[in-house]
Amino acid sequence: xxxxxxxxxxxxxxxxxxxxxxxxxxxxxxxxxxxxxxxxxxxxxxxxxxxxxxxxxxxxxxxxxxxxxxxxxxxxxxxxxxxxxxxxxxxxxxxxxxxxxxxxxxxxxxxxxxxxxxxxxxxxxxxxxxxxxxxxxxxxxxxxxxxxxxxxxxxxxxxxxxxxxxxxxxxxxxxxxxxxxxxxxxxxxxxxxxxxxxxxxxxxxxxxxxxxxxxxxxxxxxxxxxxxxxxxxxxxxxxxxxxxxxxxxxxxxxxxxxxxxxxxxxxxxxxxxxxxxxxxxxxxxxxxxxxxxxxxxxxxxxxxxxxxxxxxxxxxxxxxxxxxx
Amino acid sequence: xxxxxxxxxxxxxxxxxxxxxxxxxxxxxxxxxxxxxxxxxxxxxxxxxxxxxxxxxxxxxxxxxxxxxxxxxxxxxxxxxxxxxxxxxxxxxxxxxxxxxxxxxxxxxxxxxxxxxxxxxxxxxxxxxxxxxxxxxxxxxxxxxxxxxxxxxxxxxxxxxxxxxxxxxxxxxxxxxxxxxxxxxxxxxxxxxxxxxxxxxxxxxxxxxxxxxxxxxxxxxxxxxxxxxxxxxxxxxxxxxxxxxxxxxxxxxxxxxxxxxxxxxxxxxxxxxxxxxxxxxxxxxxxxxxxxxxxxxxxxxxxxxxxxxxxxxxxxxxxxxxxxxxxxxxxxxxxxxxxxxxxxxxxxxxxxxxxxxxxxxxxxxxxxxxxxxxxxxxxxxxxxxxxxxxxxxxxxxxxxxxxxxxxxxxxxxxxxxxxxxxxxxxxxxxxxxxxxxxxxxxxxxxxxxxxxxxxxxxxxxxxxxxxxxxxxxxxxxxxxxxxxxxxxxxxxxxxxxxxxxxxxxxxxxxxxxxxxxx
Numbered sequence: 001x002x003x004x005x006x007x008x009x010x011x012x013x014x015x016x017x018x019x020x021x022x023x024x025x026x027x028x029x030x031x032x033x034x035x036x037x038x039x040x041x042x043x044x045x046x047x048x049x050x051x052x053x054x055x056x057x058x059x060x061x062x063x064x065x066x067x068x069x070x071x072x073x074x075x076x077x078x079x080x081x082x083x084x085x086x087x088x089x090x091x092x093x094x095x096x097x098x099x100x101x102x103x104x105x106x107x108x109x110x111x112x113x114x115x116x117x118x119x120x121x122x123x124x125x126x127x128x129x130x131x132x133x134x135x136x137x138x139x140x141x142x143x144x145x146x147x148x149x150x151x152x153x154x155x156x157x158x159x160x161x162x163x164x165x166x167x168x169x170x171x172x173x174x175x176x177x178x179x180x181x182x183x184x185x186x187x188x189x190x191x192x193x194x195x196x197x198x199x200x201x202x203x204x205x206x207x208x209x210x211x212x213x214x215x216x217x218x219x220x221x222x223x224x225x226x227x228x229x230x231x232x233x234x235x236x237x238x239x240x241x242x243x244x245x246x247x248x249x250x251x252x253x254x255x256x257x258x259x260x261x262x263x264x265x266x267x268x269x270x271x272x273x274x275x276x277x278x279x280x281x282x283x284x285x286x287x288x289x290x291x292x293x294x295x296x297x298x299x300x301x302x303x304x305x306x307x308x309x310x311x312x313x314x315x316x317x318x319x320x321x322x323x324x325x
Numbered sequence: 326x327x328x329x330x331x332x333x334x335x336x337x338x339x340x341x342x343x344x345x346x347x348x349x350x351x352x353x354x355x356x357x358x359x360x361x362x363x364x365x366x367x368x369x370x371x372x373x374x375x376x377x378x379x380x381x382x383x384x385x386x387x388x389x390x391x392x393x394x395x396x397x398x399x400x401x402x403x404x405x406x407x408x409x410x411x412x413x414x415x416x417x418x419x420x421x422x423x424x425x426x427x428x429x430x431x432x433x434x435x436x437x438x439x440x441x442x443x444x445x446x447x448x449x450x451x452x453x454x455x456x457x458x459x460x461x462x463x464x465x466x467x468x469x470x471x472x473x474x475x476x477x478x479x480x481x482x483x484x485x486x487x488x489x490x491x492x493x494x495x496x497x498x499x500x501x502x503x504x505x506x507x508x509x510x511x512x513x514x515x516x517x518x519x520x521x522x523x524x525x526x527x528x529x530x531x532x533x534x535x536x537x538x539x540x541x542x543x544x545x546x547x548x549x550x551x552x553x554x555x556x557x558x559x560x561x562x563x564x565x566x567x568x569x570x571x572x573x574x575x576x577x578x579x580x581x582x583x584x585x586x587x588x589x590x591x592x593x594x595x596x597x598x599x600x601x602x603x604x605x606x607x608x609x610x611x612x613x614x615x616x617x618x619x620x621x622x623x624x625x626x627x628x629x630x631x632x633x634x635x636x637x638x639x640x641x642x643x644x645x646x647x648x649x650x651x652x653x654x655x656x657x658x659x660x661x662x663x664x665x666x667x668x669x670x671x672x673x674x675x676x677x678x679x680x681x682x683x684x685x686x687x688x689x690x691x692x693x694x695x696x697x698x699x700x701x702x703x704x705x706x707x708x709x710x711x712x713x714x715x716x717x718x719x720x721x722x723x724x725x726x727x728x729x730x731x732x733x734x735x736x737x738x739x740x741x742x743x744x745x746x747x748x749x750x751x752x753x754x755x756x757x758x759x760x761x762x763x764x765x766x767x768x769x770x771x772x773x774x775x776x777x778x779x780x781x782x783x784x785x786x787x788x789x790x791x792x793x794x795x796x797x798x799x800x801x802x803x804x805x806x807x808x809x810x811x812x813x814x815x816x817x818x819x820x821x822x823x824x825x826x827x828x829x830x831x832x833x834x835x836x837x838x839x840x841x842x843x
């Protein structure tokens with residue numbers, strides 16, 4: 001018997017390796033979702049130095065688009081197309097819809113402020129306004145009740161039933177989420193490092209003014225950034241729905257807060273940082289739930305994050321901004 | 326700063342950008358201000374000594390309970406004042422010192438819960454107000470100092486996120502604080518020792534005493550209105566002088582450039598802590614008032630939504646402007662109340678409706694100049710409505726004379742104004758509530774689209790677009806808002822309002838645009 005177990009802190013099953021590994025896999029899956037969404041925050045911040053609080057709502061709308069595609073194609077229990085195609089279609093529709101929404105938000109809520117050289121706090125309030133709007137629109141149009149993705153019905157439940165790998169339990173859904181995220185990360189990385197627009201984006205995020213003087217169309221870069229970031233957010237929404245099985249108008253707010261935290265912890269403005277931060281938070285949350293308390297999971301996450309930020313004020317992979325005088 | 330300094334390409338610029346040479350050369354024009362009667366009145370008003378303006382406005386506010394005996398109106402007035410107080414407090418850290426403190430809600434909640442614990446039967450303690458309020462406010466200031474410690478190391482958005490965590494942690498602790506156990510915070514698993522109930526959890530703390538001093542307990546709405554008004558007046562005056570003091574100037578320096586302030590041998594860390602501490606004290610004061618007013622402390626009065634509302638008040642009024650904080654509170658709180666469906670305010674023999682139309686009219690009157698343009702828009706509004714009424718009335722079998730009163734199918738009521746509205750708008754016999762009539766959902770979307778398009782166009786096109794937008798706004802108000810059960814459309818419109826106001830006046834209603842000489 002373990003000493004902690006004698007004290008009554010842990011149940012015996014909590015002290016086995018397989019339980020630990022289960023938490024690890026769950027944490028990785030959750031972390032991939034957070035990371036995918038954190039990238040949206042991080043990319044926009046990198047270019048515009050703007051906290052896009054409306055990103056959570058983009059995620060929510062993406063999740064709804066995925067849901068409606070799912071319903072239109074016959075629902076999870078009896079889809080009219082193969083499951084793989086179904087998931088790809090859901091992702092594609094959600095990404096395009098969310099991307100367009102992100103561009104629209106930038107056009108109407110942020111660009112006027114950018115042109116007017118508004119104080120930095122003004123876009124924050126616009127973002128809150130957008131957030132309010134989208135949440136209420138969703139509750140008017142889609143209702144406040146939870147919409148069920150019902151992933152347990154997909155191809156007879158084989159996707160959500162865990163299979164055993166030694167003492168480890170993994171489900172196909174977790175594999176899908178992790179692999180899809182890895183795929184998107186890879187594509188994004190190629191996009192950012194290998195293409196013309198990616199280079200323009202890096203230049204703009206390094207110094208917006210200098211970039212515009214070098215003949216880079218900054219507005220185009222901003223639109224691109226919003227589109228890509230929001231599209232990834234929309235994909236995150238669909239996968240959140242597939243993994244956690246539901247969507248409701250306030251889903252974006254809760255996930256958004258955590259994902260935003262992930263972006264900050266990873267070092268806001270850094271794309272790999274967002275992914276690292278997301279996975280770190282996913283693991284932290286999963287272990288907090290598994291070994292301590294689900295009621296206080298967020299308190300634990302937040303306290304650890306405060307400590308991380310106090311030790312490394314610019315996040316794990318963030319580069320300290322040099323202060324020019 | 327690497328912030329956006331992109332040259333404006335293609336976008337029409339009506340006024341010169343702040344800070345460019347043309348802007349500087351036209352400064353005299355701006356000081357002279359607008360012409361006409363309104364401009365004259367404004368200049369006369371600004372010429373009065375500050376003390377008289379201050380006493381005049383607060384005296385006028387003090388007359389409100391005398392002028393009306395409607396308890397509901399006085400209650401709204403009190404809530405507005407509480408938010409004004411909160412906005413004044415937040416203004417210290419956000420407006421004066423430029424620290425983005427997103428954990429402000431924790432101080433508000435701390436004040437409420439602190440007072441609720443010291444003056445209720447929860448723990449059998451019944452302190453009087455003169456003892457409880459200073460203790461709670463003092464503790465909140467200490468809490469503010471403590472939570473401001475990370476700001477010594479973190480700057481900008483990192484500071485904002487850490488304070489946001491503080492607010493979230495406060496909310497979680499309060500909602501979970503009804504089963505605190507000895508070993509660890511309530512563990513879901515393993516050992517369960519005795520659980521203590523400290524905060525009442527999701528149910529909060531009820532039956533909180535009213536403010537009690539010298540054997541008198543404040544119970545009526547009138548009493549709280551005056552208590553809050555006095556608190557707002559005192560805080561307002563205090564902050565006014567603080568803003569002009571050495572510390573206030575230091576805060577402004579910190580706001581504009583922390584590094585330069587430090588070089589000028591200002592104690593930057595102490596100034597940050599002081600700003601957050603003072604804000605925390607004011608927030609906690611508002612919290613004690615709110616707890617006594619509601620006779621309870623409930624977690625959902627201290628969640629992120631409320632924080633957002635307080636921020637909306639501050640930014641809308643203009644960060645750093647004290648009168649702006651009060652104006653912002655009036656606009657946001659009264660606006661939200663006026664749009665609230667099914668309350669006395671709306672039913673108040675259709676005065677909610679009156680408020681709605683009068684507000685639109687006032688906005689038009691103050692923003693559309695010259696008079697010719699105003700007349701054209703108003704005339705266009707009437708003509709457009711009547712035209713739409715005729716066209717749709719001819720094509721639509723449901724009829725277009727409905728609405729106006731809450732019962733479906735009413736074709737009358739509202740007197741001559743009701744008659745005018747019925748013949749101006751297109752109201753089917755059975756409005757919103759009848760059988761999933763979703764056309765209004767799309768009208769709401771169309772309205773939002775029109776409002777957003779308004780921010781894109783300029784000149785005569787804007788005036789032209791204004792006409793259908795206002796008409797559609799009135800239609801949505803009549804057909805949907807008045808009869809809606811939940812507050813969805815109300816918050817939707819609040820959101821759109823925030824976006825539009827920010828796009829039009831990024832510095833807020835009474836804020837001064839920051840001058841950057843380029």
